[in-house]
Amino acid sequence: MIANLNSVENENTGSMSEHSEDAIIPAEIVPNGQPQQPPEFAESDDHSGIDREYSGVFEGPEKTLEVCFRAVPNQTPQEDHNGKLGLRRLTRLDLDRICGRARCTILSYVSNQYLDAYVLSESSLFVYPFMLVLKTCGTTTLLRCIATLIECSKHLGLEIAWVGYSRKNFNFPGDQAFPHQSFFQELDYLASHKNLCERLDGNGYTLGPLTSDHWFVFVADQTTRINPDTDTDRVLNIMMFDIDDDVAQLFYYDHYQTLDGEDKASETTRVSKEMTHKSGIHALCPGAIIDPRAFEPCGYSMNAILFRSYSTIHITPESGSSYASFETNQKVASYSSLINNVIATFRPKRFVMTLMADEYGLHEMRDNPLTGSAMSSRVVVPSGQYKRQTLASIKVEDDCCCMMGNWTLDAKALRAEKHRGMSVS
Numbered sequence: 001m002i003a004n005l006n007s008v009e010n011e012n013t014g015s016m017s018e019h020s021e022d023a024i025i026p027a028e029i030v031p032n033g034q035p036q037q038p039p040e041f042a043e044s045d046d047h048s049g050i051d052r053e054y055s056g057v058f059e060g061p062e063k064t065l066e067v068c069f070r071a072v073p074n075q076t077p078q079e080d081h082n083g084k085l086g087l088r089r090l091t092r093l094d095l096d097r098i099c100g101r102a103r104c105t106i107l108s109y110v111s112n113q114y115l116d117a118y119v120l121s122e123s124s125l126f127v128y129p130f131m132l133v134l135k136t137c138g139t140t141t142l143l144r145c146i147a148t149l150i151e152c153s154k155h156l157g158l159e160i161a162w163v164g165y166s167r168k169n170f171n172f173p174g175d176q177a178f179p180h181q182s183f184f185q186e187l188d189y190l191a192s193h194k195n196l197c198e199r200l201d202g203n204g205y206t207l208g209p210l211t212s213d214h215w216f217v218f219v220a221d222q223t224t225r226i227n228p229d230t231d232t233d234r235v236l237n238i239m240m241f242d243i244d245d246d247v248a249q250l251f252y253y254d255h256y257q258t259l260d261g262e263d264k265a266s267e268t269t270r271v272s273k274e275m276t277h278k279s280g281i282h283a284l285c286p287g288a289i290i291d292p293r294a295f296e297p298c299g300y301s302m303n304a305i306l307f308r309s310y311s312t313i314h315i316t317p318e319s320g321s322s323y324a325s326f327e328t329n330q331k332v333a334s335y336s337s338l339i340n341n342v343i344a345t346f347r348p349k350r351f352v353m354t355l356m357a358d359e360y361g362l363h364e365m366r367d368n369p370l371t372g373s374a375m376s377s378r379v380v381v382p383s384g385q386y387k388r389q390t391l392a393s394i395k396v397e398d399d400c401c402c403m404m405g406n407w408t409l410d411a412k413a414l415r416a417e418k419h420r421g422m423s424v425s
Contacts, residue, residue: 059175060316060323061168061239062123062135063142067149068162068223069130075157077129086129086158088116094152099125101145102136110291110305117303117310119293124303124312130158135327137314139175143189150196160199164400165190165218168239168352171321183216190218207392207404213352214392215404221397231399232364234357236335237327240348244383247346248317250279253296268294275300280345284326284338285311306330324348333366344381350408351386359399370403377405385410 069087071077080089090098092106095118099106104122111117118125123135132149136142143165150160165186170176179189187204194200202220249255256271272292276282282290285304288311292302300315311328324346332338343351355370362368369377370391379386386407393403 059138059170059172060314060321060325061170062137062314062325063140063167063180064165064237064327065132065134065142065145066162066164066235067132067160069132069153069158070161070223072154072157072159077157084129086156087127087132087153088129089156090127090152095125095127098134098145098148098152101148102134102142103140103144104136107293108291110289110303112289112305112307114308115305115310117291117305117312119291119301119303123301123314126303126310126312128308130161133310135312135314137316139177139180141177141180143179143186146190146193146200147196150193160197161223163190163200163202163218163220164356166354166356166402167216169214169216186216187218190220203396205394205396205402207394207402208352208406209390212390213350213406215352215354215402217356217396217402219397219400219402221400231358232331232361233329234331234355234361234365235327235329236338237354238325238339238342238351239353240324240326240343240346240351241322242349243315243317243322243324244347245319247279248319248322251275251294251300251315251317252298253294256294272300276302281313284313284341284345331361331364333364335365336367336369339369340379340381343379343386344383347381347383348409350406352404352406354402354404356403357401359395359401362401368403370405378410379407 077086078089079085095106099120104120106125107119107121109116109118114128116127118127120136122137122140124133125135126133134142134145153159173181179185183204183206190200190202199222200220201222202218205217205219206214207217208214253271256274258267259270262270272294275294276290276292281292281302285306288304288306290302290304292300294300298317300313300317302313304311309328309330311326311330313324313326315324316322326342328338330338339353353370355368357365367376369379369388370393374388377388387410388405388407390406391403392405393401395401
């Protein structure tokens with residue numbers, strides 16, 4: 001466990017390097033391309049940032065904002081005419097305003113009886129009745145949506161109960177706009193909103209080596225736990241760097257044929273599905289509703305929902321900054337097979353794994369590569385073995401456990417053999 005610290009920002013600039021319950025809502029197709037600029041909204045602040053020209057590389061690792069809400073005292077949340085409750089009653093205009101502040105747009109969505117999942121021009125948005133998770137990549141301004149989110153939730157009779165913000169150190173920190181030019185700046189920006197919501201009073205932490213890949217975390221916990229034994233939430237995130245060249249080529253749009261007479265929307269839908277199957281991504285989320293999106297000239301995003309859980313994948317295949325991420329909030333006793341299958345699919349040269357979990361969520365896990373020995377934490381796939389290099393963990397705000405580790409491909413243990421199928425535990 002490491003100490004609580006507000007570290008000096010030290011970005012690594014190197015390039016080391018039940019299914020019947022679910023219903024698909026037809027995807028809204030907008031003109032293709034990545035990144036896209038959101039529509040202009042009336043509200044603004046004094047530090048809105050500037051549009052930056054594409055530099056030939058893309059900041060793949062996402063910024064993640066998770067906000068949990070509760071009903072305002074003496075108010076009972078009401079369902080709308082579709083039976084949706086709480087934050088799921090947010091209108092499309094509300095969601096567009098929230099995403100617009102973060103400089104991203106909604107491209108498509110799928111829903112079931114538990115949540116709504118939106119593919120964005122830069123990553124994903126998940127909306128539950130009392131929780132919202134927004135992930136954005138590139139040079140988006142994620143934290144600028146805080147004030148709009150607070151405003152919209154008040155209209156629904158909700159107030160903030162828990163806030164979590166996290167990101168890995170940037171590979172290209174000089175490309176970022178306010179308020180994401182340093183972790184100190186992000187913490188100051190969050191603190192500046194305390195006049196809107198005193199529940200944003202939290203702390204910042206740094207996990208991992210400042211001279212290599214590390215993870216910044218902010219948590220503000222204002223929840224009252226009636227029965228802590230029932231709080232078993234957890235989120236696993238795998239951030240993969242320098243993915244295999246053959247895998248990266250699968251996510252270039254022009255590698256897929258065009259069909260005479262096919263309109264652009266149909267073409268995008270078809271290419272998105274072909275990328276999903278050719279890469280093997282479909283096998284990572286068996287039984288789930290999958291909403292994929294291919295980008296031009298390259299790139300890919302995918303959301304998958306199964307009952308109350310989501311999984312999401314984002315890929316930027318550009319040479320020199322290739323990256324793929326996989327995140328899920330599935331509650332399983334062991335993530336070993338899933339981790340192996342994800343790594344086997346993308347074959348990166350190195351990856352960072354993070355886990356944010358309630359204390360009792362950790363107790364439900366049968367094995368954890370972020371707590372075991374160096375030998376037991378090895379990830380072995382047909383293309384080679386990955387060795388854990390560093391490990392850091394901390395418990396914050398009473399019972400929120402944050403863990404991160406760095407894995408690199410062990411060149412000495414490379415195994416020259418044909419690729420096998422998926423792992424089964």
